[in-house]
Amino acid sequence: MARIGILTCSNATQELGCSSASCLADFRKRKGAFEAYAPEEPLDLVGMINCPGCPTVIGPEKLLQRIRALTDFRVDAIHFTYCVKTLCPFKEKYRKALQEAFPKIKIVIGTHRENVTEEEFHDRVKKLFCQPRKSMVDVILNKD
Template sequence: MKNIGIINCYNVSKRCSSSGCFKALYNETGSFERYKGEGARIISFVHCNGCGNQVVNQFLERAERMVQRGVDVIHLSTCVRSKCPWYDEVMKNLSEKYEIEGYSHAKKNSK
């Protein structure tokens, strides 16, 4: 079983229940499909501190604390992938040191 940590977007968290991330985990869809047959559980779920010039360092600090507490794989939430202007830089820096998945679930259809 893999221990998962998710980092979501602080700004989006003000209006999002994070149910999409949890639903994807429990249904083994989206980025969690890779754990079929192995199992996964979320042991850490945090958000960034919002936009600013220290975003990359904030993600790195959170990732380090997650790993110290037993997280095997860190998933950035789908909202980070779709909304964060520093997403590429965050992914680059995190993936140099940690096992990273760049999203959590499929984007919702806007109907």
């Protein structure tokens, strides 16, 4: 039995509304990064947590606190989601810090199958981030 935790990107989950459905679907179907497990080995999803956001200059220490939500539950592996893999400029620092702090836990970069190129994914996410949005400023200035 492999006990698995998943670290998501809070930009994807909190800002852009990702429910992690694709990661979870391929976890169930053992596709993408989950293909690497032996077919006879049962997989147990122990938990998921989003990253704590911008690490500032303090860096990975912020994540090391947050990741206890997974590591305190005896996970064998922590998967960084596809969004962390493709969007996060801190992923290598995170990977190194987690590997040093938890040498017995396997850090895996990736979750679901990659159905589009990284460039295409970046373009589409950029459009989402940059779409015109109303805010409280528009309410205050009667522009809503």
